[in-house]
Amino acid sequence: MLRYNKNPIITPAQVKPSRPDFEVIGAFNASAIKMNEEIILLIRVAERPVPDQDKYRVPLFDVKREHITFLEFDKNDEDCDFSDSRWIRTKEKSYITSISHLRVARSKDGLNFEIEETPAMAAANQYETYGIEDPRTVRIDGRYYITYSAISDIGITDCLAVTEDFKTFQRLGLVFHPDNKDVVIFPEKIEGKYYALHRPSTSVFGKPDIWIAESPDLLCWGNHRHLMGTREGYWDNGRVGASATPFKVDGGWLEIYHGATKDDRYCLGALLHHETRPWEIIARSKEPILEPKEIYETEGFLGGVVFTCGVIPDEEDIHIYYGAADTSICYAKSSLEEIMGSLEYYEK
Amino acid sequence: MLRYNKNPIITPAQVKPSRPDFEVIGAFNASAIKMNEEIILLIRVAERPVPDQDKYRVPLFDVKREHITFLEFDKNDEDCDFSDSRWIRTKEKSYITSISHLRVARSKDGLNFEIEETPAMAAANQYETYGIEDPRTVRIDGRYYITYSAISDIGITDCLAVTEDFKTFQRLGLVFHPDNKDVVIFPEKIEGKYYALHRPSTSVFGKPDIWIAESPDLLCWGNHRHLMGTREGYWDNGRVGASATPFKVDGGWLEIYHGATKDDRYCLGALLHHETRPWEIIARSKEPILEPKEIYETEGFLGGVVFTCGVIPDEEDIHIYYGAADTSICYAKSSLEEIMGSLEYYEK
Numbered sequence: 270m271l272r273y274n275k276n277p278i279i280t281p282a283q284v285k286p287s288r289p290d291f292e293v294i295g296a297f298n299a300s301a302i303k304m305n306e307e308i309i310l311l312i313r314v315a316e317r318p319v320p321d322q323d324k325y326r327v328p329l330f331d332v333k334r335e336h337i338t339f340l341e342f343d344k345n346d347e348d349c350d351f352s353d354s355r356w357i358r359t360k361e362k363s364y365i366t367s368i369s370h371l372r373v374a375r376s377k378d379g380l381n382f383e384i385e386e387t388p389a390m391a392a393a394n395q396y397e398t399y400g401i402e403d404p405r406t407v408r409i410d411g412r413y414y415i416t417y418s419a420i421s422d423i424g425i426t427d428c429l430a431v432t433e434d435f436k437t438f439q440r441l442g443l444v445f446h447p448d449n450k451d452v453v454i455f456p457e458k459i460e461g462k463y464y465a466l467h468r469p470s471t472s473v474f475g476k477p478d479i480w481i482a483e484s485p486d487l488l489c490w491g492n493h494r495h496l497m498g499t500r501e502g503y504w505d506n507g508r509v510g511a512s513a514t515p516f517k518v519d520g521g522w523l524e525i526y527h528g529a530t531k532d533d534r535y536c537l538g539a540l541l542h543h544e545t546r547p548w549e550i551i552a553r554s555k556e557p558i559l560e561p562k563e564i565y566e567t568e569g570f571l572g573g574v575v576f577t578c579g580v581i582p583d584e585e586d587i588h589i590y591y592g593a594a595d596t597s598i599c600y601a602k603s604s605l606e607e608i609m610g611s612l613e614y615y616e617k
Numbered sequence: 618m619l620r621y622n623k624n625p626i627i628t629p630a631q632v633k634p635s636r637p638d639f640e641v642i643g644a645f646n647a648s649a650i651k652m653n654e655e656i657i658l659l660i661r662v663a664e665r666p667v668p669d670q671d672k673y674r675v676p677l678f679d680v681k682r683e684h685i686t687f688l689e690f691d692k693n694d695e696d697c698d699f700s701d702s703r704w705i706r707t708k709e710k711s712y713i714t715s716i717s718h719l720r721v722a723r724s725k726d727g728l729n730f731e732i733e734e735t736p737a738m739a740a741a742n743q744y745e746t747y748g749i750e751d752p753r754t755v756r757i758d759g760r761y762y763i764t765y766s767a768i769s770d771i772g773i774t775d776c777l778a779v780t781e782d783f784k785t786f787q788r789l790g791l792v793f794h795p796d797n798k799d800v801v802i803f804p805e806k807i808e809g810k811y812y813a814l815h816r817p818s819t820s821v822f823g824k825p826d827i828w829i830a831e832s833p834d835l836l837c838w839g840n841h842r843h844l845m846g847t848r849e850g851y852w853d854n855g856r857v858g859a860s861a862t863p864f865k866v867d868g869g870w871l872e873i874y875h876g877a878t879k880d881d882r883y884c885l886g887a888l889l890h891h892e893t894r895p896w897e898i899i900a901r902s903k904e905p906i907l908e909p910k911e912i913y914e915t916e917g918f919l920g921g922v923v924f925t926c927g928v929i930p931d932e933e934d935i936h937i938y939y940g941a942a943d944t945s946i947c948y949a950k951s952s953l954e955e956i957m958g959s960l961e962y963y964e965k
Contacts (some may be wrong), residue, residue, distance in 0.1 A: 363822055395843065399822075423843050443841040444964030446793065446828055447819040471795040473818035474711055475772030480794055482837075489832050493791040495743065495771050542856075546950035 270559050270603045277565050277597035278380055283429045283512040284314055285386045291316040293567055295570055297592030301579025302405035309435050310374040311404045328368040330392035361423055368400035373435050384420025390438050396421050405578050407454045407514045416452040416580035427452040444490055451510035463487055477508035481548045494548050504557050507531040513580035521551055524557055525580045535574040536560040539608050552612035618907050618951045625945035632662055633734045639664040641916055645940030649927025650755035657783050658722040659752045665715040669868050676716040678740035682809055684741040710770055719781050738786050742767050749794055753926050755758035755802045755862045775800040798859035811835055812895045814859035824857035829896045843895050852866055852905050856881040861928035869899055873928045883922040884908040900960035917942025921928050
């Protein structure tokens with residue numbers, strides 16, 4: 270794994286806020302795809318209202334008035350819990366102190382990006398009042414399908430959108446009910462069905478594991494199967510989730526996934542799915558293929574995090590665009606041989 | 618609402634345990650449907666191993682050995698939490714102290730039932746290790762589709778099965794990922810699509826509310842929409858969920874749902890869905906149509922609970938089979954006029 274020596278390639282300072290009274294605090298977790306001769310990132314941009322001396326401000330989408338606004342909380346309000354800078358909790362509700370939207374960036378060389386000045390997609394309905402996050406893009410039949418997490422006080426859901434040009438985007442509805450995150454869709458039908466990996470957050474018995482579902486039409490999903498759990502004693506003993514769109518390799522489908530320890534150190538690893546039975550895992554990385562080491566990965570909004578939503582394989586290399594410390598976007602290059610070499614094969 | 622004067626109509630004592638070392642502690646929450654000239658209930662039967670003096674016993678399905686077995690915990694084990702008789706919690710896992718299966722009962726008059734001596738469907742795979750619960754039956758194109766909750770240490774999911782005769786049952790897979798409960802399917806396509814109500818249990822922001830999803834084939838579900846939440850100041854201020862298969866009435870679809878207060882008093886009410894846009898609620902019961910009052914409803918395994926999985930409308934009456942106190946099955950009769958009269962219409 271070779272990190273680019275000028276990492277990060279995109280920082281919050283390079284991203285224009287969506288409005289003058291907001292500031293960008295994160296540009297990270299971008300989907301990545303090659304369209305024509307360009308690399309297109311769809312960046313998760315996290316913003317917050319410019320801080321005020323006396324009040325905490327919480328951004329959110331106002332469904333009735335159809336725009337993003339913010340609430341204010343007196344810093345001395347004893348009915349509110351301000352102890353974690355990411356959240357504000359009142360007796361009735363939890364709020365997030367930032368709101369994310371998706372922003373397009375384009376590059377000819379895959380390293381130097383031109384970032385658009387306005388959001389491509391931003392919170393727009395009741396499921397998105399706390400923002401939209403962590404997009405993944407997959408090309409199917411010449412169209413680009415985007416899955417993303419929608420956050421609101423009615424839960425964390427996964428939505429689907431489609432674009433042909435990364436200029437106009439059409440929402441296609443909620444594909445997984447709350448709570449769910451980390452949806453990636455396989456780029457072609459396998460034996461007549463579409464497949465997706467997803468990560469339900471179960472509230473009573475279950476654990477944050479990866480599941481697989483199938484679909485006739487990309488819109489409706491069923492035959493959910495538990496695919497893969499955490500591993501005691503490994504780098505992914507706390508939680509796991511799909512990360513990048515899987516791609517075909519000799520012997521199956523390769524998925525770059527993320528795993529975290531119980532104290533939230535996020536690394537990347539690989540999975541090999543069976544070619545025609547993607548619900549079977551053949552092999553899994555024993556050690557991470559990328560782990561937080563550099564200062565831009567260990568320090569930031571959430572230090573100790575590398576997380577990808579976008580990997581582009583080509584003839585020679587595997588290009589990994591990854592979020593570092595929930596703050597910036599970095600680039601690293603690996604090879605198919607190196608990633609396949611990380612795999613520990615399951616016993617038959 | 619007229620309760621049958623010989624309620625309950627089915628008690629645990631009438632149900633033969635599935636094995637001699639188990640005892641039946643609940644026969645409740647049954648789906649109900651008319652097939653030919655019979656009323657067929659699919660009863661949730663909860664069993665537990667016969668209690669031991671020194672040990673707590675937890676029943677579960679052993680996936681590898683493909684049968685139901687039980688674990689034993691020393692009553693003096695300080696690493697286990699035995700404080701709630703429904704659960705045993707260790708550091709690693711939570712267990713349920715009973716396990717449910719589904720049992721067929723048949724009746725000519727709808728009041729006197731012949732209960733089969735063996736389970737119709739019982740835990741049979743990794744998603745069902747803690748049992749299967751709360752079935753709903755819907756007749757579609759001459760076949761009987763059953764949705765039920767499957768409980769295991771990987772979450773609470775909803776499964777689909779189909780039967781033509783209530784003798785052999787075919788599993789059709791998981792239709793909703795964890796955590797989810799209370800799935801009811803509308804009995805016919807509406808403008809070309811199947812619809813189901815479901816109840817995700819969100820873990821971070823959301824609440825236990827009713828959602829609606831659509832499907833082309835009953836197997837895969839999407840376009841999830843939040844349908845209906847709890848109501849402050851009402852009988853359903855704590856949680857809501859669909860209960861019985863909806864049925865067509867003049868002006869829409871009538872759904873008998875359950876609502877609970879914040880301290881878990883479960884009642885039944887009604888919802889009126891728009892005829893062709895079932896994701897629109899037109900009216901909702903202001904007061905419950907049935908609430909726990911009789912001794913068999915207020916006292917039992919979980920007192921203060923009336924809960925239905927099966928309502929049969931006919932020309933004259935609405936026949937309600939309901940679980941009382943998570944212990945027994947009762948019968949009550951209402952009329953369309955009475956139920957429609959409970960509805961408070963939403964303002965346009």
